[in-house]
Structure formats: C-alpha cells, structure tokens
Amino acid sequence: MTTAAQKSRAVLFIIHHSSFRIDVITTVSTATSPSITYKVPRRRHPLLQFVVQQPLGAAGLAVIVIMAVCAVFAPWVAPYDPLTVDYAMMLAAPSWEHWLGTDSFGRDVLSRIIYGARTALAVGFLASFIGSTVGAIIGVVSAYFGGRIDLFIQRVLDVLLSFPIIVLAITVVAVLGKNLVLGVDINLVIAIGLPMMPKVARVVRASALAIRELPYIDAARTAGFSDARIIFRHMAPNVVAPYLIMVTAFVAQAILAEASLSFLGLGVTEPTASWGLMLSGAAADFYQQAPWMIVFPGIAISMAVFAFNLFGDSLRDWLDPKIKL
C-alpha cells in the first residue's frame, strides 16, 4: 500500500498552519527557478518569538521574573530583616542606609516590600491556580454532560458571579477564619480563588462545548471509555490554552484582592510583610510625615498588577486570538 515516497514525504504541507508565524527576516537564496533572493522569516525559539511579537507582554514578564527572584531569594536580596524593629530609626526618610525609608516601627520599607512579594506571589499564584483549575474542571464536566447537569452547574455559577470578588472573599474569610499552612493562609487563598472559579468555568466550558462535538470525542465514546477518561484524557488537554491564559490573567486580580483584604485587616496580619498591610494601620496615621510608607508599597502593588495584566493580555493574543475574557 505504501512506498518509500510516502515515508519520506509523510507530511502534506498545510499553509495557514498555526505555527507559521512570520517574525525576524534573514536572507536566504533559493536555488530553484526563477533564481531570486528571498527574505525568509526564520523560525525562532518561542520565547524569542513572544518577545518580538509582544514587547509589552515581554516587559510585563520581565517585571514578573524580577519579582519572583526577589520573592524566592528574599533573605539574600533584602538589606534588612523585615521584622527587626529599630526604634532609633522610626519614620526615617529614604537615605543610602534605608533606600525607601523606614516605617513607624523603624522597619526597612524596601525589605518589607521584598518580603511582601513573597506573600503577594504565593497567595496570588495559589489562589489563581486553585480557582482556575477547579473552574476548568467544572467547565469541562459541565460541557461534557450537558443537559440538566450543565443547566444546574451554570445557574450555581451565575449566583457566584453575581457577587463582586472582594465581597465574596470577605464573606469566605469571615466564615472560615485563619488557617496557616506553611506560612500561607490557605483560607485566604480559597477566599480569593473562589470568586475566580466561575469565570474560568464559563470560558473553559465554551471551548469544551466545541470540542465535545468533534469526532475524536465520539470515537472515544464509541470505544466505550469512561466519562472520567474522556473528560480528563481527551477533553482537558485541549482546553489548556484558555486555561493558561485565565491563570495568568487572574494572578493580577488575586494580588490586588490579597492587598485589599490585608488592607481591610482580613488578610495577612502583622507582623508578616504584605503590601496591602503596609498601607493600612499605622501608615494611615503617619502618611503626611512619612509618605514613603505608603507610596512605595502602592507602587509595588500597581506594578505587579500591571505586569501580570500586560503579560496575561499578550499571552492571550499570542496563544489564541479568538479567546477574549
């Protein structure tokens, strides 16, 4: 049935294949008729491709990487211990000793911001990851079963969606209280992740509905595979793109939510360093004397949120121009 020709030329060329991105141009001469010189776009490493096509997103990614490095290596990066109280240095203005000044307890603001990145990223990533993953699973399950199950799940999600993130989060925190696991308040993570879950479920369900109609899902059903197998082995891997996009986009919101909750006194509590916490409490009393106490944590929050939003948007455009949040 087959020949060597089939072996060597196994792949029929398909123009418009998604991996045909045109980026940087190099010069190559072709040997075929008519002999002309071509500017052939070169295939590059995907990361480099992303940098060239989405410069803003790359800038966002750079900020995220810097933040992550600071968070992971905080003890080495930070000039002081964020918890060391130094009454001699209370409310010191920015200087060579304390670049961003000190707070009302004489703690180094820069060090607290660097340690605060730990809290922000840990809570942000965990909340976004847990919320999105649960949401994605619910979305795929809802799409796969359809009918009454789908209707029921969607109405429950509607109810959850009708609460603003912060209101829902406050309620959950108020009900569950604190539960520290490895230094991270797991209940805080759940409180922030819960409002994100229905949004991800919606988007993933839409993609999954389209996939459910494809013949390879029918093929799996006719093979008599179990529902769980079809959902996790056949459908889930095919909704990874929208899922990834949602995860990154929601990290920003989660960081903001953590800061807001901490500001309101419902999230991270003293003396742990948290950006939101740095804005509240004593800072409110001293902001006229020592504006650096609130200006720099504020900038840190804004930059983190901005960086994640930029990166999330670019990733969305880059991975799949069809998906809009």
Next chain:
Amino acid sequence: MDQPTASIAPRDASPGSPWLLEVQDLHVHFVTTRGVVRAVEGISYTVSRGEVVALVGESGCGKSVSSLAIMRLLAKPAGRIVSGRILFEGRDLLELSEEQMREIRGRDIAMIFQEPMTSLNPVLTIGFQIMEPLMIHLAMDTTAARKRANELLRMVGIPDADRRLDQYPHQFSGGMRQRVMIAIGLSCNPKLLIADEPTTALDVTIQAQILKLMKDLSRDLGIAMVIITHNLGVVARYADRVNVMYAARMTEQATARELFSRPLHPYTAGLLRSVPRLDRPRGAKLETIEGTPPNLLDPPEGCRFAPRCPAKIPESEEGPPPMVEVERGHYSRCVRAFEMARVGPEGLGLARASRELPAPKQIDRTAPILSVRGLKTYFEVATGFKALSSRRSVVRAVDGLTFNVFRGETLGLVGESGCGKTTVGRTLLRLENATEGQIAFRGRDVTCSRGEDLKRYRREMQVIFQDPYSSLNPRMTIGAIIAEPLRVYKLQPNRAAARAKVMDLLTQVGLFEYMAERYPHELSGGQRQRVGIARALAMQPSFIVCDEPVSALDVSIQAQIINLLEELQKKFALTYLFIAHDLAVVRHISDRVIVMYLGRAMEIAERDALYSTPLHPYTRALLDAVPIPDPELESRRAYKVLGGEVPSPLDPPRGCVFHTRCPLASEECKMQVPELREIRPGHYAACIKV
C-alpha cells in the same frame, strides 16, 4: 535545482490575440517560517472567449492559488507572484495598479467560491449584496440596480425574485446561495468567471442543477469560465479544455475529449483509473496511485510525479521534464509522452484496472448480525422565536427504517445531505438514542442497553469518521491513540505486547512503525484516515460503521483507502455499514445498498440490481445526476436534472416525502406514505408507481 521551466504551451501574446485570458509561466511562492513553498511553478494556460476551461488537480497542487493570483488576491505578505504574466484582453494584470485592478475584479472577472454558506454576508440582504457591485462598478442608482438584481435572480432560477431580494442569506439553502453567488458574479456582465470548486459543497442533484445553470449561462451570455475542481466527472460533463496540475506544475493540457480518451501523462492516466465509475462493472480492486503528493517545501528534483510513477525511467528523475506538444493542442510534461502516445498507457506498464470480478465474499445469510426494526430518531430543536417558549419543533432525522445486515457483507447507505444517513450510523453506535424502534445485534436488543452490556456492544461495533483532521485527538501521539483501547480493555497482557500490537496495526493499515511517535498534525489526510482505521481495528470489532470515510480525501488517496477497507474486511471477517453520498464509491464497495431520502428508505436492493435497474424515481434521478468521467459518454447521455431541493426535515411533505420533486408524482402520492414493498426478490422500493 532546476532551470526556469520554460513552457512550450501556446503563447502568442500579440495584441488582438484570440485569447481572453492568457497565463504565461506564472510562479507563485509562499514565504513561510519553514521555508519557501513554490506553490505554482511556471504554469501557462489560455482561455478564449466563451470557453469553459477546467483546472484539475488534487488539494495542494496550486490550482486555487493560481486563480487567486489572477485576481491578485493572494494572502499578503506570505504569498507573492514571482514572475510570469497574466494577460487579460492583452493587458498584463500584474502591472496594473491596485486601483485599476479593483475595477476589473467583479466587473470583468468575477469569482465564485466553494463554500456558499460563508461567502455571503449574513447581516446584509441578498438584494443589497447583488446590487452592491452594480452600484459600484456600473454607477447604477438603486431603482435600476434593483431591477437588474431582480432579472439576475430569475436568470439563475430563483422563483419569486422580488420577495427574495429582501431576504437574508440564512433564509436560503446551500444550493440557492450558490445561485445567488452566481447572480452576483454575473451582475456586471463579466467576460470571465472563475469558479473555485463551485459545487463541491453541494449534493449531487443540486450540483447537477448548478453546473447546468453555469454552462447554459456561459453559452447564452458568452462568458468564459475557468472551473477549478478535483471532480473528473464534472470536468467531463462541462469543460471544453482541461489543464491538469500536479504538485505546483502543469502536467497535461488537452481538449476534454482528448484527455479522457487518450491521457498522455501517467498521472492523468492514473487519476482516471483510480475513480470508481458508474458506467463500468467493478473490478476486483480499484487501481491506485501509490504514495502521496510531494511536500512542496522539498519537492523531488526531476518530474514531480516520478516517485509515484510506475512508468518512471532514470531520465524522469534527472531534471524537470519540459512541456511538450505531443499532438496538436495536446501537451504533456512527461519524458515518455511520445512513447505513451505510440504504445498507450499499457505499453508503459501502467496496467489497466483489472476487469476480473472480485472473489465471491463469504456472507452468512442465515441470521443477520445486525437487525434494525422501525428505527426512528427525532431531535427536538428550538426554532426562531419558539426558542423563548416551551414549544419545540421536531426534526425527524430517521423516520422508520428497517433493515438487516448480514455477517461479512457491506451495506451501503446513500443519500443527499440531511437525509439522515449519518444519524442512522450514530444511532447504531449509540451516540444518539433511538426515539422508537429496535436495534438487535447478534440477536440481542441493544437499543437501550447500558453499563457492561453497552461496553460489550461497543467493543464489537466501531466507527471510522469522515473528517481525518478532527477525528484524532491533536494532543495524543498516533501510538497512544491506537494503544488506548488496548490498555483500557486490557486486550494485551503487558506493555510490550500492547506496543507490538500497535506496530502490527500500523503495518496492517499501511503505515510505518516510526509514525507511532508522531502527532496527528504531522500526517497527511490519507495517513490520518489510516490511523482512524487502525484505532477502530484495535478493539477487534466485528462491525464497523464507515461514515463517509473517503469523501474528504483526494481521488488518488480515496482509492487506496477503499482497497484497504476491502482487504481488511476479508482478513478480519468484518461487516461494514458504508455511509456515503458518492454513488460510484458505494457501488464499488457495497453488496447491498439502501437509498435514503428525508429519513426514509426509498429503495433497498442488491448492488447490481439497484444500479442496473433502479426502481424508485429518486434513485433514478440520483444516478442521472452523477457525471461520468468520460466526455464522449456524457455528451450522449440524456440526463434529466432533478429540480427543486430537499424539503426541510422540520416540515416534511405529507404522503410520500419525495412527491415534491418526483417526475411521476400524482395526487395519490400526497395521500399516503408508501410502504417499502418487495417488488422483485430482495429488491424493495417505497413507491406506489412501480
């Protein structure tokens, strides 16, 4: 690697040349990240006034790209016309400004695309879309344009034109939309109409209507046409001259009669032989062109067809063969063209399709393996504003179907789109639930079985889908796809045995073991279809539902898959339900055939009885509508084009569902639903007139 392929095709480009369109040595390249794709390499052809010229070739051969190049509509910046000239009435279109080109598009050269469902704008009325070019190109005012639009709709055979002008595309059927596209194309009285696969998306009876319409219009209005198609029957019925393309190059040019009676290129000869035909008895096996078309990123150095050509000689692979005029007006790009003209294709070792009859099959007629009684599958749909209320309409996709399938046989199921043939398959596979009726497999009722019973049934009953692109999970390797059922059902004792079984299955379906690590997108359409077959075989089923398994494939690949299916049937004693719309393919592979229309069986008979003496008027109309790839025969054939369209299954006609289109219909037919009667032994028809 090769010289500029100077073509010796006719090229007297003097002003006032007889040609309306003259394409000279056209080269189109696509620059991609994987390299340069030379999509069109030095093609030349001519079209004279009022002539119908066909451009034939398989997908990816460059036929559509070359016609987009004429319109200068290539996707930028990747696609570029590298060299060549496109003379239209003596003017080189490639030298015109974008502004001048826009005046020609739609005015002098019009284009019709393949997909009638997406080539009309859904938010604009049909009237507006026909009037738009009139107002832009001919500066007509609204009244004059509307009058002309009205005329045009009547010309393309759309009744009640005035009312229809104010309707939107979704109110038109596929065939009607293609008529509207033709009306738009004709609106400014173009001199040339380029039709890119104009009927590929349509049913046979509608295809016959549209092609007849185009041919008549071309003759009456003197419009030249370029028809781009892969369907050789269409070419034989309608084209005056034919250009055959293969892998970006022109391979053969001749008049339709010459080309079909005396092909002078092995590729053309192979194509003509690999199509199952209605006018010839079936041989034991379809002849195939082995292999697949070359990857245009890395094409073979010599003749593009050489790697697949049984008649190749060392010279074929040395360099690109020149286009030579073998006989007057008959050009071929083959080093052995003259020899082929002298000794014929057989003389070059291109064997004729074997005429011997296939070995008789082992069909056990005692008890049916599958027995279907009064099967009905209805769907509830919300239509229009009813979506807001609780009232639902019912689509009767399958409406009372009774048949048996015997062990080892192939039962063909043919019909036009929307007749419910796919739903029958899906209901048998239990992907849809039957509304009424009974499905019995090996004597056990499986209509409502669940759990372990259903699992057992599903291991016996497998499926091969139409679309090789979406029927494989893109995130799994070929090996994982085939191994999955083996693992889930523990059909093999251990991993090594499962792996060996996967390799065995790959070989069985004509693939290579190294492909197990590949992902579906790395394979061609034909290869993916083979993977689909291997996946079905992995379950060791006894019954396979083949749902249009070859209709998405190219002609040369189609024959390979059909042969493979037949081979596997013999080897594993399989029973097939073969669902298809292509009557010739069904005839080739089936032992018995069911003809369906609007959810009902019109006729059930042994293959030969059905095709030689069809009883039902619908079967006769279907057979008439299929063009035969032989212009001689086609010109002598007095085919009648079946008018009208398939009614909506939401609101099927009362009585006999076919009476709205039936040439024999009378008042009686509207009164009662005709039962399927045994007219001759084993030959059933549902018509009161036979």
